[in-house]
Amino acid sequence: AQKITQTQPGMFVQEKEAVTLDCTYDTSDPSYGLFWYKQPSSGEMIFLIYQGSYDQQNATEGRYSLNFQKARKSANLVISASQLGDSAMYFCAMREPRNNDMRFGAGTRLTVKP
Amino acid sequence: DGGITQSPKYLFRKEGQNVTLSCEQNLNHDAMYWYRQDPGQGLRLIYYSQIVNDFQKGDIAEGYSVSREKKESFPLTVTSAQKNPTAFYLCASSADRGTGLSDTQYFGPGTRLTVL
Numbered sequence: 001a002q003k004i005t006q007t008q009p010g011m012f013v014q015e016k017e018a019v020t021l022d023c024t025y026d027t028s029d030p031s032y033g034l035f036w037y038k039q040p041s042s043g044e045m046i047f048l049i050y051q052g053s054y055d056q057q058n059a060t061e062g063r064y065s066l067n068f069q070k071a072r073k074s075a076n077l078v079i080s081a082s083q084l085g086d087s088a089m090y091f092c093a094m095r096e097p098r099n100n101d102m103r104f105g106a107g108t109r110l111t112v113k114p
Numbered sequence: 115d116g117g118i119t120q121s122p123k124y125l126f127r128k129e130g131q132n133v134t135l136s137c138e139q140n141l142n143h144d145a146m147y148w149y150r151q152d153p154g155q156g157l158r159l160i161y162y163s164q165i166v167n168d169f170q171k172g173d174i175a176e177g178y179s180v181s182r183e184k185k186e187s188f189p190l191t192v193t194s195a196q197k198n199p200t201a202f203y204l205c206a207s208s209a210d211r212g213t214g215l216s217d218t219q220y221f222g223p224g225t226r227l228t229v230l
Contacts, residue, residue, distance in 0.1 A: 004156075031215060032215060033215035033216050033217075035218065035219075037221075042223065043202060043204075043223060043224040043226070044221055044222070044223045044224060045157075045204060045206070045221035046221075047218055047219075047220060047221075050216055050218060052215055052216055053215075091156055091157070095215055095217070097215065101147065101159045101162055101172060102219060104156035104157045104158075105156050106154070106155055106156045107154075107155075107156055
C-alpha cells in the first residue's frame with residue numbers, strides 16, 4: 001500500500017509568490033517523522049525540513065514551513081517568496097519506528113516562473 | 115568539508131557485466147543507505163547498513179550486493195542478475211543507526227548507471 005502520496009505531479013508558481021506542495025501519508029503508528037527533500041536537476045537530494053508527529057508546532061526553516069494536520073494525515077510544504085532557484089523536484093518522506101528506512105512519495109515538480 | 119561522495123557520476127555497463135558504485139562519507143555517520151530512483155518516481159531502498167560488517171536488504175535487493183568493511187564506505191555492486199539496472203543510484207547516511215524518528219538522511223550527488 002502507498003504510504004506517501006503526492007497528488008501534484010507538477011506545479012507552477014510565479015516568482016515571489018508562495019506555493020503549497022501537498023503530501024498525505026498513511027500509518028497506524030502514533031509516532032513517526034516526516035521529511036521534505038528538494039532534488040534539483042543535478043540529482044542530489046537536499047534535506048529541507050522535518051516534522052515529528054508529537055511536535056506541538058509546525059516546523060519552519062527559513063522560507064520553508066510545514067503545514068502539519070495530524071488528524072488529516074497531511075504534511076504540506078509551504079515555500080514563501082518563491083525564487084527561480086526553487087525550481088526542482090520535491091519529495092515528501094516518512095519514517096516509522098518499525099522501519100529503519102524512509103518511505104518516499106513520487107514527488108512534485110515545481111517550476112518557478114519569472 | 116564534510117559530506118558524501120559518490121563515484122563515478124556517470125557509468126556505462128554492457129549487459130552481463132558487474133559494476134561497483136562507490137559511496138564514501140566523512141560525517142562519521144553510523145548508518146548508510148543505497149536507493150534507486152527511476153524516471154518520474156520516488157526513491158526505493160536497496161540495502162542499508164547500521165554498523166560496520168552488518169547490512170540488511172531493502173525492498174529491491176535482488177541483483178545487488180553490498181559490503182561495509184569500513185564505517186566511511188558502503189560500495190554497491192550491481193550484478194548481472196539485476197534485470198533492469200539502468201537508473202539513478204543515490205547513497206545516503208545518517209548519524210544514528212537509523213532508528214530515531216528524526217534521524218535525517220543526507221545524500222550524495224548520485225551515480226547515473228546506463229546499461230548498453
